[in-house]
Amino acid sequence: MNRQPVIAILDVGKTNKKLFLIDEGYNIVAEYAQQLAEVTDEDGFPCEDLPKLQQLLGDFLQQIIQLTDYDVKAVNVSAYGASFVYINAAGEPVFPLYNYLKPYNADLQQQFYNAYGGEVAFSRSAASPVLGNLNSGMQLYRLKYEQPERFAQVQYALHLPQYLAYAISKVPVSEMTSIGCHTNLWNFDTQTYQQWVAEEGMSEKLPAIVPSDAVYTCQVQSHTLACGVGLHDSSAALIPYLACEQEPFVLLSTGTWCIALNPFNASPLTDEQLQHDCLCYLSYQGKPVKASRLFAGHFHEQEAKRIAAHFGEADDFYKHIKPDEYLLEALRQRVTPATYEVLNDVSVAAFAHRELSLFATATEAYHQLMLDMVAQQVHALQFVLRGSEPVSKLFVDGGFSNNPLFMQLLAKAYPHVQVYASQVAQASAIGAALAIHTHWNTQPIPHNLLKLTHYDH
Incomplete structure (x- = not known):
């Protein structure tokens, strides 16, 4: 029996978590969807249930590999941005997947902008208004100063699309659509990381940047797949x-x-x-x-x-x-x-x-x-x-x-x-x-x- 070649796309929104099978003509031939209830972080603020999301990803992949009608050639991820997963040397998350809507400490925010050129000049080079935790790089800065001992355990900070791809490929990377998503990490004038990234010791916690069309070969239940590196959904x-x-x-x-x-x-x-x-x-x-x-x-x-x-x-x-x-x-x-x-x-x-x-x-x-x-x-x-x-x-x-x-x-x-x-x-x-x-x-x-x-x- 000839199985239909398809790619599997994990599409993670704030509300709906979906997996699509897409054929070579870019028709959606199958769809799986689920909603996950939020949990709370250490401050009681709602956030994504990361363990449940990981489990759901594993369940989705197991289901599609066992399908007899489709030959899954590759997998990639589209997910919402402005959210980091922080992993230690063993690849395990150290912090919750914080909600980008969580209020930012006003004094800490002022400390940052005072140190790095002021809100107006910095926002222009970072190509983003001042948005608190929605500037996801500010989450790194916050954790360094508010929870330094736990932050020291972080080997890599991965944006959510790249973390979900990492969960499949086991290759930690950084990728441009996530870096460029109002993060305060990227300098749009110099096309490099902002000065503060090196000065605050963040460079070593951000994996190497790879092209958005990069893939890695991975195994899912002895099935060989080409795994993309994930993209910011917008x-x-x-x-x-x-x-x-x-x-x-x-x-x-x-x-x-x-x-x-x-x-x-x-x-x-x-x-x-x-x-x-x-x-x-x-x-x-x-x-x-x-x-x-x-x-x-x-x-x-x-x-x-x-x-x-x-x-x-x-x-x-x-x-x-x-x-x-x-x-x-x-x-x-x-x-x-x-x-x-x-x-x-x-x-x-x-x-x-x-x-x-x-x-x-x-x-x-x-x-x-x-x-x-x-x-x-x-x-x-x-x-x-x-x-x-x-x-x-x-x-x-x-x-x-x-x-x-x-x-x-x-x-x-x-x-x-x-x-x-x-x-x-x-x-x-x-x-x-x-x-x-x-x-x-x-x-x-x-x-x-x-x-x-x-x-x-």
């Missing part, structure tokens, strides 16, 4: 677009956060951009990717509920609303646009400033909500478009790609750019498979990876 999700598109583009990845990613903007971050929550990632090719963030999915959820409650509608009333151009034009004529100051505030929905008594129906209020939201999104997009190569395409994936009103308004805002709603099933997992394509796949990368719907201006 950077992995960009890979299908980089693989299929030759012209400069921006990807707007929408969900709770709407993150605009421009891989064709190499200009340094300005102070203004840093103040408005912009940062840089590193692509799997090691190139800067300028990004802006807007809490738009959260804004939409809160404001749609406010509209629904006011007009006595179901919470999901907006799912049945179709774009009404006459209503949009009437609102443009009647309602004062959001001010520059309101658009500049990325922490609050522009529509939150409006009284619902201005509107006759829920449909009318929702059209104004979307006018305001798209205005905020356009404002955020300008931060990654400014200083960029001319962009010919704007791809929107995630939740808002399925919202015709959002898409129509966005297309109208960019008359000289082709705007597409994009459907890439499990883009992070597909990206992790594409990163090591030549090590497991005998076929060329297909041209139809992106399922696109064009929106007219």
Whole structure:
């Protein structure tokens, strides 16, 4: 019996832990999913249950190796970033897998920035705002000063994607998409580690950097696999677009956060951009990717509920609303646009400033909500478009790609750019498979990876 060649991708989100089997045409042919309850660290703060996550990874691998329909050629990992696993000489974790949302000691944070050039200058070279534990390198700094005896036991600090790959390959490495994920470790000016990494003795705890497409041969139940080194999930999700598109583009990845990613903007971050929550990632090719963030999915959820409650509608009333151009034009004529100051505030929905008594129906209020939201999104997009190569395409994936009103308004805002709603099933997992394509796949990368719907201006 001929078994189908596949790659296994472990895709670890904060909520869902999944394993996908992907065939040579980049179709998902099998999926396994599980949620894990959080535990708490020594301070009682919620964190990932690392032993359970390791056990789940082992169980997933055992299951797929025993499948008779598939021949697993390789395995790779896509996982959330800004999280370290600290292992000792025996390869065992020394600390919990701390939650990047855990509050950071303000005095210690001030000590760090005072020692290394101040918040403004350091943030610019690190291409990230001050984000506390979300700057994952700051976790290393915190543990050195708060728990020095235990920290001395650490042989290697591995970002979560690389730790999960290490659990399979037993090869500890560092990798660029994780290093470049607002970590405070990387200097985007010099393309080397920041000065503090050596001065604080962290260099010896960070394994050698290897290319994102590196693989190692490993054995799982006497089955030989090519094992990738893992990727940060946001950077992995960009890979299908980089693989299929030759012209400069921006990807707007929408969900709770709407993150605009421009891989064709190499200009340094300005102070203004840093103040408005912009940062840089590193692509799997090691190139800067300028990004802006807007809490738009959260804004939409809160404001749609406010509209629904006011007009006595179901919470999901907006799912049945179709774009009404006459209503949009009437609102443009009647309602004062959001001010520059309101658009500049990325922490609050522009529509939150409006009284619902201005509107006759829920449909009318929702059209104004979307006018305001798209205005905020356009404002955020300008931060990654400014200083960029001319962009010919704007791809929107995630939740808002399925919202015709959002898409129509966005297309109208960019008359000289082709705007597409994009459907890439499990883009992070597909990206992790594409990163090591030549090590497991005998076929060329297909041209139809992106399922696109064009929106007219």
